[in-house]
Amino acid sequence: MQLVYTQETVxxxxxxxxxxxxxxxxxxxxxxxxxTPERFEEDIKKNPKVLTCGFVHGKLLYIFEFDFKCLEDRxxxxxxxxxxxxCEGKVNIxxxxxxx
Numbered sequence: 323m324q325l326v327y328t329q330e331t332v333x334x335x336x337x338x339x340x341x342x343x344x345x346x347x348x349x350x351x352x353x354x355x356x357x358t359p360e361r362f363e364e365d366i367k368k369n370p371k372v373l374t375c376g377f378v379h380g381k382l383l384y385i386f387e388f389d390f391k392c393l394e395d396r397x398x399x400x401x402x403x404x405x406x407x408x409c410e411g412k413v414n415i416x417x418x419x420x421x422x
Contacts, residue, residue: 333370335390340377348376350386354397362401365390 337352352374372393375385 333368335365335370335372337372337374338377339375340380342379344378348378348383350374350376357397357401357404359401359405362397366394 335354339348339350339352341348368390370390371387372390373385373387376383
């Protein structure tokens with residue numbers, strides 16, 4: 323394997339999971355905190371890499387990397403639902419979490 327270093331900026335979201343319970347299933351899920359429709363649109367344009375990783379007792383078990391666009395359909399639904407609830411006064415849009 324050859325490593326190539328460039329000056330290119332790579333946008334990335336990292337979603338680590340850690341557990342001390344060896345029976346807990348690590349499902350690769352994560353959350354986006356304080357996520358707004360504006361940030362969602364920005365992420366669609368930049369298409370950052372998403373890294374999800376799992377740790378047990380602080381030891382790395384896996385790392386998966388994929389494009390943000392893979393989450394686009396699911397996140398769009400979640401962001402729209404949360405934004406509607408915020409407009410109805412049911413949640414504070416700036417204190418929300420969107421889970422994968």
